[in-house]
Amino acid sequence: MAEPSRETIVRAQQGDQQALTELIISQQHYVYSIAMSVLKNADDAADLTQEAFIRLFRTLPQYNGESRFTTWLYRLVINLCRDELRRRGRQVAIVPPATDDEELDALQTIADNDRLIDPAQSLDLSQLRIEVRRALEQLEPHYRLVLTLYYFEDLKYTDIAEILDLPLNTVKSHIRRGKERLAQLLHTTEPPATRVVEQAVRKTPDEQMLQITPLRLLPGWGRR
Incomplete structure (x- = not known):
């Protein structure tokens, strides 16, 4: 797992497009794998991966470094998976409590x-x-x-x-x-x-993920 450098995170928070792209490249396989492990459908996992990065860009300024960036990101992904299952009417917990x-x-x-x-x-x-x-x-x-x-x-x-x-x-x-x-x-x-x-x-050759970029997801985000 690749933990982004503090410098990359700060640049991304400031709207640097290159830093945002670096975050995606370093994390997209992990995010997709988590989504796939919950949703068990390649298309659904790809859609949730894109949604996760959209949500990341909107909430990135709130990240304060109290936890590892990857921990913060993966918890965001898990919460999105819970929301998706809830939207489908499934109330089963992703991970049940200890017996x-x-x-x-x-x-x-x-x-x-x-x-x-x-x-x-x-x-x-x-x-x-x-x-x-x-x-x-x-x-x-x-x-x-x-x-x-x-x-x-x-x-x-x-x-x-x-x-x-x-x-x-x-x-x-x-x-x-x-x-x-x-x-x-x-x-x-x-x-x-x-x-x-x-x-x-992680992804296999027959499950190629789209290369997602900040510009495609949120045009002009860095200029806000």
């Missing part, structure tokens, strides 16, 4: 920091990417979303908890159980390596 079992089972809340576990040796890299993508699509929505956030390497447990507005122990539990479910779906005892999951949750 009593999760709260009481201390083993489930132990942080699992090993992102580089080797995948099953029986699958080559390209085949594994296909299998991981299929497995992710079969996961329960909250596991799919938490693992999508988790495998962006720099996104820490505390960041995920803030983005999803969940207790830290719940995030740890969902990640651990999600990785276990992913391994089960892959018919292996070990979760796939980080680089494979990252490639699986």
